[in-house]
Amino acid sequence: MDADRIVALVTAAGIELTDRRRNAKGDGWSLSFANGATVELGDDGSARAAGKGARAVARLLDMPTAPRST
Secondary structure (H helix, E strand, O other): OOHHHHHHHHHHOOOOEEEEEEOOOOOEEEEEEOOOEEEEEEOOOOEEEEEOOHHHHHHHHOOOEOOOOO
């Protein structure tokens, strides 16, 4: 999956993209959405959703959510 496809699928469901930038390591993208979800997408195609709205975004993308830290 690539960043453009993720943005297209999530925004088509009515969740606005609020930020798109290269991650701190420079090896992928960090996509933030209005519902509080963040999708970390590696250049290798790996992806995971985290944050408040992660479940909704993960369902749209058919992917697992990141485990919550305690």
